Amino acid sequence: xxxxxxxxxGAVDIFAEKGFDRATMDEVAERSGVAKGTLYYHFDGKEDxxxxxxxxxxxxxxxxVHEAVAGCDDPAEQLRRAIYGLVRFFDQNRDFCQMLLMGxxxxxERQVQFRQILRNFYSQLAAxxxxxxxxxxxxxxxxxxxATGLFGLIxxxxxxxxxxxxxxxxxxxxxxxxxxxxxxxxxxxxxETSL
Amino acid sequence: xxxxxxxxxGAVDIFAEKGFDRATMDEVAERSGVAKGTLYYHFDGKEDxxxxxxxxxxxxxxxxVHEAVAGCDDPAEQLRRAIYGLVRFFDQNRDFCQMLLMGxxxxxERQVQFRQILRNFYSQLAAxxxxxxxxxxxxxxxxxxxATGLFGLIxxxxxxxxxxxxxxxxxxxxxxxxxxxxxxxxxxxxxETSL
Amino acid sequence: xxxxxxxxxGAVDIFAEKGFDRATMDEVAERSGVAKGTLYYHFDGKEDxxxxxxxxxxxxxxxxVHEAVAGCDDPAEQLRRAIYGLVRFFDQNRDFCQMLLMGxxxxxERQVQFRQILRNFYSQLAAxxxxxxxxxxxxxxxxxxxATGLFGLIxxxxxxxxxxxxxxxxxxxxxxxxxxxxxxxxxxxxxETSL
Amino acid sequence: xxxxxxxxxGAVDIFAEKGFDRATMDEVAERSGVAKGTLYYHFDGKEDxxxxxxxxxxxxxxxxVHEAVAGCDDPAEQLRRAIYGLVRFFDQNRDFCQMLLMGxxxxxERQVQFRQILRNFYSQLAAxxxxxxxxxxxxxxxxxxxATGLFGLIxxxxxxxxxxxxxxxxxxxxxxxxxxxxxxxxxxxxxETSL
DNA sequence: GATGAATGAGGTTTCATTCAT
DNA sequence: GATGAATGAAACCTCATTCAT
Numbered sequence: 083x084x085x086x087x088x089x090x091x092g093a094v095d096i097f098a099e100k101g102f103d104r105a106t107m108d109e110v111a112e113r114s115g116v117a118k119g120t121l122y123y124h125f126d127g128k129e130d131x132x133x134x135x136x137x138x139x140x141x142x143x144x145x146x147v148h149e150a151v152a153g154c155d156d157p158a159e160q161l162r163r164a165i166y167g168l169v170r171f172f173d174q175n176r177d178f179c180q181m182l183l184m185g186x187x188x189x190x191e192r193q194v195q196f197r198q199i200l201r202n203f204y205s206q207l208a209a210x211x212x213x214x215x216x217x218x219x220x221x222x223x224x225x226x227x228x229a230t231g232l233f234g235l236i237x238x239x240x241x242x243x244x245x246x247x248x249x250x251x252x253x254x255x256x257x258x259x260x261x262x263x264x265x266x267x268x269x270x271x272x273x274e275t276s277l
Numbered sequence: 278x279x280x281x282x283x284x285x286x287g288a289v290d291i292f293a294e295k296g297f298d299r300a301t302m303d304e305v306a307e308r309s310g311v312a313k314g315t316l317y318y319h320f321d322g323k324e325d326x327x328x329x330x331x332x333x334x335x336x337x338x339x340x341x342v343h344e345a346v347a348g349c350d351d352p353a354e355q356l357r358r359a360i361y362g363l364v365r366f367f368d369q370n371r372d373f374c375q376m377l378l379m380g381x382x383x384x385x386e387r388q389v390q391f392r393q394i395l396r397n398f399y400s401q402l403a404a405x406x407x408x409x410x411x412x413x414x415x416x417x418x419x420x421x422x423x424a425t426g427l428f429g430l431i432x433x434x435x436x437x438x439x440x441x442x443x444x445x446x447x448x449x450x451x452x453x454x455x456x457x458x459x460x461x462x463x464x465x466x467x468x469e470t471s472l
Numbered sequence: 473x474x475x476x477x478x479x480x481x482g483a484v485d486i487f488a489e490k491g492f493d494r495a496t497m498d499e500v501a502e503r504s505g506v507a508k509g510t511l512y513y514h515f516d517g518k519e520d521x522x523x524x525x526x527x528x529x530x531x532x533x534x535x536x537v538h539e540a541v542a543g544c545d546d547p548a549e550q551l552r553r554a555i556y557g558l559v560r561f562f563d564q565n566r567d568f569c570q571m572l573l574m575g576x577x578x579x580x581e582r583q584v585q586f587r588q589i590l591r592n593f594y595s596q597l598a599a600x601x602x603x604x605x606x607x608x609x610x611x612x613x614x615x616x617x618x619a620t621g622l623f624g625l626i627x628x629x630x631x632x633x634x635x636x637x638x639x640x641x642x643x644x645x646x647x648x649x650x651x652x653x654x655x656x657x658x659x660x661x662x663x664e665t666s667l
Numbered sequence: 668x669x670x671x672x673x674x675x676x677g678a679v680d681i682f683a684e685k686g687f688d689r690a691t692m693d694e695v696a697e698r699s700g701v702a703k704g705t706l707y708y709h710f711d712g713k714e715d716x717x718x719x720x721x722x723x724x725x726x727x728x729x730x731x732v733h734e735a736v737a738g739c740d741d742p743a744e745q746l747r748r749a750i751y752g753l754v755r756f757f758d759q760n761r762d763f764c765q766m767l768l769m770g771x772x773x774x775x776e777r778q779v780q781f782r783q784i785l786r787n788f789y790s791q792l793a794a795x796x797x798x799x800x801x802x803x804x805x806x807x808x809x810x811x812x813x814a815t816g817l818f819g820l821i822x823x824x825x826x827x828x829x830x831x832x833x834x835x836x837x838x839x840x841x842x843x844x845x846x847x848x849x850x851x852x853x854x855x856x857x858x859e860t861s862l
Numbered sequence: 863g864a865t866g867a868a869t870g871a872g873g874t875t876t877c878a879t880t881c882a883t
Numbered sequence: 884g885a886t887g888a889a890t891g892a893a894a895c896c897t898c899a900t901t902c903a904t
Contacts, residue, residue, distance in 0.1 A: 085868080103298030107895065117869045122896065123866090197440060211462070220462045223453070230437050231430045231457055238429025239422060245392065257420070262426055266461030267406070267415045280885085301877055312886045319884095323878065420864090475889080493688030497874060507890045512875065514888090587830060601852070610852045613843070620827050621820045621847055627817025629812060635782065648808070652816055656851030657796070657805045670864085691898055702865045704902090709863095713899065 086124055089114045093135055098177035101184060103134055133195060136185055139178045140199050144206060145170050157214035158264070164210060165236065165263070166256040172240040173250045183241050204229045232263055281319055284309045288330055293372035296379060297327055306376070334373045341366050342401060350408035359405060360431060360452040360458070367435040368445045375439060378432055399424045399439050427458055474519065476514055479504045483525055488567035491574060492522055525583060526575055529568045529641045530589050536561050536632060547604035550653070554600060555653070562630040573631050594619045594630040622653055671709055674699045678720055683762035686769055687717055724763045725784050731756050732791060742799035743849070748793060749840040750821065751850070757825040758835045765829060768822055789814045817848055 092114025107128055110116040125131040148165030151160045157226045172179045185196045207229035214220035236259055243250045287309025290299045299395040302323055320326040345362030346355045367374045402424035411414035431454055438445045482504025485541045497518055501508040516522040542548045562569045573664030575586045597619035604610035626649055633640045677699025681690045682812045692713055696703040709717040735752030757764045793813035799805035821844055828835045 085329045098434065101298070103296065105893085108893095109423070118896085119869050119871095119898085122898095123869085128895070134875080214462070219464060221464050223457075223462070227434060227453065228457065228462060231434045233434025234429040234431075235426045235428075238433070239426045242425050244350075258422065259426070262418075262423065262458075262461070264461045265416075266457070266459045266463075267409075267423060268412060268459045268461075270415045302879085303877075309886095313879090313887045315884080317879070318886090475709040491688070493686065496872085498872095509877085509890045510888080512877095513890085518874070568729045568824025573857070578894095579883090596846075604852075609854060611850075611854050613847075617824060617843065618847065618852060621824050621844070624821075625816045626819075628823070629816050632815050648812065652813065652848075652851070654853045655806075656847070656849045656853075657799070657808070657813060658849045658851075659804060659806045666762070692900085693898075696866095703900090704865045705863080707900070708865090 085114075085116050085120055086115075088116055089124065089131070090135065090138060092116075093131060094139070094178045094181055097135070097183075098180040099133070116246075121158075124249060134179075135181065136196055139182060140203055142175075142178075143168075143171055143182075143192070144203055147206060151210070157217055158208055158219045160210045161214065162256075162260050164207060165260045166252070168236050168255040169250070169259065170238060170250050172237075172244065173252050174184075176244045177272055179237075180241065180244060183237050204233060207232055235263060237260060280309075280311055281317060283311060284316060284319065284326070284331065285333065286310075288326060289334070289372050289376055292330070293325070293375040293379075297376075330373075331377065331391055331394055334370075334425050334445065335398060337362075337370075337373075338366055338377075339398055339401060342398075344407070348414045352405055352412055353414045356409065356459070357451075357455050359402060360427075360455045361447070363431050363452065364435060364445070364451040366445050367432075367439065371439045373457060374432075378436055399428060402427055402439060430458060475504075475506050478506055478529060479511060479514065480525065483521060484529070484568050484571055487522070487525070488574075492571075522575075524569075525571065526586055526589055529565075529572060530593055532565075532568075533558075533561055533572075534593055537596060541600070544575075547600055547607055548609045550600045551604065551654070552646075552650050554597060554624075555650045556642070558626050559630060559640070559642050559646040559649065562627075562634065563642050566634045569627075569651055570631065570634055573578070573627050597622055625649060625653060635658040658659060670701055670705060673701055674706060674709065675714070675720065676721065677701075679724070679763050679766055682717070682720070683765040683769075687766075720763075721767070721781055721784055724760075725788060727760075727763075728753075728756055728767075729788055729791060732788075736795070742795055742802055743804045745795045746849070747790060747841075747845050750817075750845045751837070753838050754823060754825060754835070754841045754844065757821075757829065757835050758846065761829045763771050764822075765826065789818060792817055815826060820844060820848060826844055 092112075093100070093110045096109050099105070100109070106119055109119060110131070114121075119221055121131065125134060130190055145166050147167050150163045154160050154163060185200075198242070204226065208225040211220060211228050211232075212225040215225065239255070239259060241257065259260045282307070288305045291304050294300070295304070302313055302316055302410050305318055305326070311315075316326065320329060333382040342362045347468070348357060349355050371382075399421065403420040406415060406423050406427075407420040410417055410420065430453045434450070434454060438450065479500070482502075486499050486503045486623070487648040488500070497508060497511055503513055504511075506644070513523065515524060517640070537554050542551045544550050544553060564645050571584045575590075594616065601610060601618050601622075602615040605612055605615065629649060630640070633645065674695070677697075678695045681698040686688070692703055692706055696706055699706075706716065710719065723744070732749050732752045735748045739745050739748060747808050789811065793810040793856070796805060796813050796817075797810040800807055800810065824840070824844060825835070828840065
């Protein structure tokens with residue numbers, strides 16, 4: 083499966099650069115260092131390749147976050163680690179993340195499949211949030227919705243940094259997002275119900 | 278031009294459904310109820326049409342938020358109105374918003390153009406946040422970054438609701454997002470520095 | 473529909489020469505004197521084009537035979553005229569007929585469609601044979617089966633002549649086939665039941 | 668070779684189903700139950716495989732008819748046996764016969780080769796017909812042409828029955844064809860020159 | 863003898879764009 | 884202003900063949 087890994091790398095690379103539709107299979111092959119026929123030997127076609135990348139990539143992301151969180155019992159700390167982990171993963175896999183985030187918004191043709199995959203990932207976050215509420219650390223709220231919002235917060239900020247080509251200070255960015263998500267923008271001591 | 282408005286509606290509709298690259302000019306023409314030649318009579322080509330849609334649409338969005346915020350002097354209240362306005366706009370212009378969010382992260386060729394347009398919009402939010410900090414309502418933080426995060430929060434949640442095809446309760450969703458952004462997920466009274 | 477007629481001629485020409493599968497759409501376009509895109513503007517694809525040729529061609533053949541037979545009330549004479557007409561049509565439309573006969577034997581994928589078209593043609597012959605039996609000119613026998621056999625007789629002989637590149641003497645060949653079909657190979661006066 | 672026989676069976680099967688050009692070597696391998704490389708180990712390529720099938724198959728056909736006719740001295744009876752034998756062979760080797768008949772009329776590249784093979788077979792029939800004429804059993808006529816017509820009669824009827832998927836009553840069908848060929852369609856006692 | 867991953871020439875099809883009407 | 888038949892560059896995909904194992 084040497085070639086499959088080559089294809090994974092090359093495809094992620096070119097898809098992030100040009101988008102799923104504008105990158106051609108010729109380009110994928112060239113970037114991967116395999117012949118065009120090899121792509122079709124291992125995958126049923128372009129759509130199948132894209133689906134594989136999304137699944138494989140999100141699996142890696144899930145695993146990464148899972149490991150970051152593992153061995154910690156406190157939901158709030160888990161949340162912190164998950165956020166830091168995500169930011170680091172985004173930083174280290176810029177191409178994949180850019181590709182992933184392009185997939186998120188996908189059109190109705192491809193949406194069903196991708197959003198299902200993504201939903202599995204949301205659930206990971208939602209489970210932590212749920213636990214936080216049960217421990218009395220987080221306010222009662224719809225955990226799925228909050229997880230979705232958290233993912234939006236992280237990904238849009240990270241993608242902006244990626245697209246601007248900045249070298250991301252993961253520590254700083256992770257902290258900012260964590261504070262933003264947990265404590266909000268309100269100033270300390272301001273009454274919550276003030277508005 | 279009667280036809281131009283027809284094209285705007287039809288193009289937004291089909292682009293939201295299939296994406297910029299997968300929707301063909303034939304489909305745009307058919308959905309718009311005009312002949313294909315007519316598209317080229319009014320626009321220089323596909324890219325020109327897309328640029329027109331983005332500019333025109335973002336102008337409408339900016340104007341919508343601007344009017345929602347107008348006549349209010351309190352930054353926190355402005356923020357609330359901006360968020361509610363955005364959610365309502367998403368709800369009322371689902372096709373356009375889906376198209377917008379797909380377009381923003383698109384391939385690097387179109388990115389520069391679109392992200393510049395979007396950045397103008399971020400600035401609107403950032404200005405409000407900046408004012409909030411100066412009034413002592415919001416914590417000191419990078420306003421641009423926070424505005425970006427807020428936009429991610431709003432758009433990812435809204436898009437999820439749109440794609441799920443749910444009838445969105447704007448009031449409720451707007452409130453959730455506003456609370457999330459302003460107060461965070463932490464439970465009332467929990468010490469900020471507890472983690 | 474100038475171009476469609478051009479395509480009909482060119483496609484029949486090249487398909488007869490190289491076969492349906494080995495003739496490329498490029499070659500069809502070139503032989504027809506139209507651009508490749510034009511083929512796809514008028515037809516949904518190669519299969520659709522082939523189906524059109526078969527239908528259109530068999531319709532012309534049916535019409536030709538119909539006219540040859542028209543204005544004659546005697547079944548035996550109709551049969552004679554039909555056979556002579558078929559032979560003449562084969563002679564004058566060698567390309568189409570070669571293509572047609574290739575289609576007859578087609579594989580199971582394409583067979584259903586083609587054989588239905590061909591069956592319509594068999595019925596024309598069967599109707600004449602049926603009438604001949606009712607008039608007491610022909611022996612009682614399954615008309616459809618006999619029509620199928622007659623078609624086989626005519627087409628295989630004609631195709632052999634075509635493929636050999638012989639200039640066909642229609643008069644002579646028509647007479648041979650007519651005698652063969654009507655009187656058989658047995659010598660005059662030989663007892664039928666002798667074997 | 669065990670494998671070669673496997674390939675013969677599998678190849679005939681898939682070629683009859685999809686045609687020579689549309690059946691792929693992958694499909695041949697799969698249907699045969701051997702690896703693709705094995706095909707190329709035993710044959711020089713696709714064309715070589717097809718040529719082998721045709722030669723091998725026609726040899727079997729010739730032999731089958733030869734044996735059916737053997738030990739009989741009367742041309743008319745030989746003809747009857749040849750026809751019955753052919754019908755039975757068609758019935759028992761449907762796939763091969765369908766493949767054979769498709770191949771014969773194929774593109775001009777392969778035509779020359781195949782038609783030469785087929786012509787050898789025609790000669791078998793023509794020899795019998797010739798003998799029949801010399802014995803005074805059959806009318807004087809071009810033997811080759813009549814053999815070609817007889818082959819058309821048999822094959823088109825048989826193929827129709829095969830393709831319709833009917834269980835063929837060989838006895839009945841053989842008799843019908845024999846009568847048709849020998850006595851023609853004309854009613855008993857009708858004057859030959861009546862038309 | 864037998865295998866199947868890998869190849870790339872060449873096929874089918876798509877679609878943005880043009881232009882005569 | 885508006886149209887849609889026509890175009891061809893460029894995309895996706897197929898498949899006979901090779902070759903290291």
